[in-house]
Amino acid sequence: MNPNEITTTGAPSLAERLAQVLSHSVRTEAVYGTPVERNGVTVIPVARAYYGFGGGSGTNAKSEAGTGGGGGATINPVGYIEMKDGRTNFRPIRSSVVPLVAVSGLVAYMLMRSMPRMRASRRIDNANWVGDVSE
Structure with missing residues (x-):
């Protein structure tokens, strides 16, 4: 069994579905991009990532139930790491x-x-x- 895989009996709950989404999207690559090397200079893009999720469920007196939820994410570039001649510098994007x-x-x-x-x-x-x- 894969430890990253969530298994449930029946339909997955809202929390389980959110956990699955997060496990696929919250990775180092979201903040540190793929390094690019040209002419002895390596550049690694750097971003700031924000994630937010929420949800809820409830019932009323008629035994009706409902659930809902949502989420969002934003990733903004903040700079890059430049590696050249054994030195590393962070260069912010202003x-x-x-x-x-x-x-x-x-x-x-x-x-x-x-x-x-x-x-x-x-x-x-x-x-x-x-x-x-x-x-």
């Missing part, structure tokens, strides 16, 4: 979104902060206006 959001937020803050001064300046200009000077 996202350009975070600095862009930070700069956009700073610009929005500066604009909002200057709005009262711009309005006050406009009121002063309108109060000093005496009419059309181009005759």
Whole structure:
């Protein structure tokens, strides 16, 4: 008997089905990709994996039963390991979104902060206006 194989009598429960799915998908290869070697440099892709599963079951007064469950996973690249000349370095993949959001937020803050001064300046200009000077 294979120790990784789940056997049950009757239909597998929700927990058993989730365990089967996890045993096939949660592997080292999900985080560390297949190494690639070119010209004496080996590169190993690195990712961050998140898995989440949930489920439940219940019955009501009419002896009706129900079960349900679901799950999801996401795997995001975070960098790569570079092996060259006997040295190993982790090279992160930097996202350009975070600095862009930070700069956009700073610009929005500066604009909002200057709005009262711009309005006050406009009121002063309108109060000093005496009419059309181009005759």
